[in-house]
Amino acid sequence: MKIDAIDRRILAALQRDGRIxxxxxxxxxxxSPSPCLRRVRLLEEAGYIDRYVAVLNPAKLGMGMTLFARIWLTKQDEDTIEHFVAEVRKHPQVVECYLMLGDCDALLRIVAADIDAYRRFQSTYLSRIRGVQNVKTDVPSQTVKEGFELPL
Known part of the structure; x- marks a missing residue:
């Protein structure tokens, strides 16, 4: 399915407000409403719209700290990577995980109540995942931009 300018406007509006x-x-x-709804359904069916979510305020929920953990694995073979990915998916504190092609093997964005909660998570779970050789944590000093909208 090829999208046109109207489809892009629909997608942009839904990115701003998924409950519109x-x-x-x-x-x-x-x-008019009927053709608009038909286009939204087609965009959903074609996979342009992956899902609808509510963006929550982490600080209000007691998870106001965001940290980035760079992970180095003992090996980059399929079994080690698959095991690591499966283990990371079990922990809701890990809100994003990227396998990397640069210096480290994975980059995680983790939310926690505070630095002590993160330290416990790192020492109890993250560092104990089979295949994890090293964890380096970066603590941002300020969030300058955080967004979820793709440029259309």
Whole structure:
């Protein structure tokens, strides 16, 4: 499916507000409600819309600290990587995980209540994952930009 300018406007509006009512969305993108809803369904079916989520405030939920952990593995073979990925997926504190091609093998974004909670998580779980050789943690001093919208 190839998308056009109207589809892009629909996607941009849904990125800003995934709960927008179809009538409001249709008005915003210049369509009547039925064709707008049909386009949204087609975008969902074609995989342009992966899912709808609510973006929560981590500080309000007691997880106001974000840390980045760089992971070095003992090996980069398939078994080691698959085991690491499976273990990381078990922990909700790890909100993002990227396998890297640079200096480290993986980069994790982790949320925690405070530095002590992170230290416990690192020593109890993260460092004990079979195949993890080294963990280096970076603590950001300020969040300058955090977004979820893709440029359309």
């Amino acid at each position: 009512q179809n009538n409001d969305l249709a008005r915003e993108v210049g369509l």
